[in-house]
Amino acid sequence: MKRNQPFVFRLSAGFLLVVLILSSCTFPTANQFVDQNLSITQTFSAVDASIAQTQAAAGEEVPLVDPVEPVPEESESELPTETPEPTATIEHKVIPGEAPAGNQSSMTDPSSANTAGELRTNAGEYFAQNLYERPFNGDPMDTYFPDLDINRAVLNKSGNWYYETIQLTGTSPEGDMRGYYGLEIDLDLDGRGDVLILGGQPGNDWSTDNVRVWQDTNNDVGDNMILASDPPQSGNGYDKLVFDAGIGDDPDLAWVRRSPSDQNSVQLAFKPSAINSDAEFIWGAWTDLGVTKAEWYDYNDHFTADEAGSPLAELSQYYPLKALAQVDNTCRWSYGFTLEGDEPGICAIPKTATPTITPSPTPNPSSLTGIVYRDGAGELTYNPGETPISGANVHLYSGSCGSGGGEISSTTSGSDGRYSFGGLTPGSYCVDVVPAAATYTAKTNATTITVGEPKTHTVNFGYFYLG
Numbered sequence: 349m350k351r352n353q354p355f356v357f358r359l360s361a362g363f364l365l366v367v368l369i370l371s372s373c374t375f376p377t378a379n380q381f382v383d384q385n386l387s388i389t390q391t392f393s394a395v396d397a398s399i400a401q402t403q404a405a406a407g408e409e410v411p412l413v414d415p416v417e418p419v420p421e422e423s424e425s426e427l428p429t430e431t432p433e434p435t436a437t438i439e440h441k442v443i444p445g446e447a448p449a450g451n452q453s454s455m456t457d458p459s460s461a462n463t464a465g466e467l468r469t470n471a472g473e474y475f476a477q478n479l480y481e482r483p484f485n486g487d488p489m490d491t492y493f494p495d496l497d498i499n500r501a502v503l504n505k506s507g508n509w510y511y512e513t514i515q516l517t518g519t520s521p522e523g524d525m526r527g528y529y530g531l532e533i534d535l536d537l538d539g540r541g542d543v544l545i546l547g548g549q550p551g552n553d554w555s556t557d558n559v560r561v562w563q564d565t566n567n568d569v570g571d572n573m574i575l576a577s578d579p580p581q582s583g584n585g586y587d588k589l590v591f592d593a594g595i596g597d598d599p600d601l602a603w604v605r606r607s608p609s610d611q612n613s614v615q616l617a618f619k620p621s622a623i624n625s626d627a628e629f630i631w632g633a634w635t636d637l638g639v640t641k642a643e644w645y646d647y648n649d650h651f652t653a654d655e656a657g658s659p660l661a662e663l664s665q666y667y668p669l670k671a672l673a674q675v676d677n678t679c680r681w682s683y684g685f686t687l688e689g690d691e692p693g694i695c696a697i698p699k700t701a702t703p704t705i706t707p708s709p710t711p712n713p714s715s716l717t718g719i720v721y722r723d724g725a726g727e728l729t730y731n732p733g734e735t736p737i738s739g740a741n742v743h744l745y746s747g748s749c750g751s752g753g754g755e756i757s758s759t760t761s762g763s764d765g766r767y768s769f770g771g772l773t774p775g776s777y778c779v780d781v782v783p784a785a786a787t788y789t790a791k792t793n794a795t796t797i798t799v800g801e802p803k804t805h806t807v808n809f810g811y812f813y814l815g
């Protein structure tokens with residue numbers, strides 16, 4: 349960051365953005381990650397070149413660049429001490445806190461650790477739909493990058509920060525996290541990413557070093573066919589770099605670190621303003637240490653399947669990995685709203701993800717049974733041994749007795765006097781019986797039953813003095 353100081357404050361924020369837009373949107377390539385200072389130098393070399401081009405093209409002075417102090421690149425690191433200026437420091441006003449526990453939005457991703465020895469992946473790779481599982485070097489795929497292999501990604505919001513936690517399979521052999529880590533956000537849910545946030549080579553403390561935020565200003569991420577591969581790329585992908593290692597309108601916009609509680613996890617923090625304070629969006633996690641070019645998103649629009657190669661040994665004619673390697677991403681999930689299932693690029697919605705809130709109808713509907721009998725004792729209570737009446741007509745009505753509900757069903761008692769109705773869903777019913785021979789002095793009245801939890805209801809119908 350120190351090397352940034354003289355540069356930043358010879359520019360206004362507004363002019364800086366112009367420069368950033370005009371300059372390359374790439375982030376340091378795989379070979380540069382080992383030297384963050386080198387990558388920063390190169391970034392600003394590119395910006396300086398853009399300044400010169402802008403001046404030449406416009407044929408005018410750019411007053412916000414100090415014309416009397418052209419600074420040789422090799423002396424930039426000494427400038428803060430040699431020419432201290434009141435504004436010559438990126439002053440962070442706020443720093444993210446602890447990522448909250450919880451799981452406001454998350455997705456899982458396959459680990460390729462188990463098949464790495466066979467130089468292949470076996471899940472999570474679908475080039476045609478912009479879904480990658482490529483935590484390997486390109487051909488011959490003999491180096492596996494556990495620190496690029498996403499297992500899970502979680503997004504939570506707490507206070508004025510979004511926190512993304514990416515759980516990787518492991519670290520580098522040296523214990524480092526070598527890649528760029530972050531997420532792509534689709535604000536208008538059209539399957540085209542709108543914001544890309546990536547933070548590289550995180551250390552143990554929150555830092556804006558190597559953290560960049562891009563926007564797509566002309567909605568061409570995804571090219572002609574959203575998410576689907578359609579090279580050659582005709583658009584410019586993420587074309588506007590709005591935050592670069594603390595440089596931008598807000599020096600505190602986005603941060604990265606390793607998780608203090610899990611050595612295999614990386615955390616990003618960003619302000620809602622990075623995503624237009626949109627509270628409902630679709631997002632997906634990324635790791636990248638290969639192509640690392642924001643303007644080439646979606647990668648399956650930039651590369652053909654043949655150029656990109658494939659990690660699917662024996663399953664793909666394009667095996668092994670070629671130009672598109674050392675990258676992993678997840679399917680996409682919603683934040684702040686419930687997916688309907690037809691949104692572009694989302695993870696498959698498991699059936700258990702949409703629990704039904706209707707407690708009924710019950711899986712095993714209730715039933716109603718009973719015996720029609722000749723009540724020898726006359727108390728209208730069935731006693732074993734009393735004479736069953738067969739051929740009696742038993743009627744079932746909706747609603748409680750006397751409510752005027754219509755007849756639902758009817759049946760006839762069997763030779764043992766028994767009847768039954770099945771398939772009763774919760775509610776009230778009225779059951780009544782008319783014997784085949786209708787001479788009696790007393791009978792069990794029509795009876796209301798209330799069906800709730802699945803069970804077998806019993807109503808017996810006795811007749812006293814059936815003659």
Ligand SMILES: [Ca+2]
Nearest residue numbers: 457458497498
């Ligand atoms: Ca993975």
Ligand SMILES: [Ca+2]
Nearest residue numbers: 534536538540
């Ligand atoms: Ca979009």
Ligand SMILES: [Ca+2]
Nearest residue numbers: 570573575576
């Ligand atoms: Ca496309």
Ligand SMILES: [Ca+2]
Nearest residue numbers: 564584585587
């Ligand atoms: Ca674009």
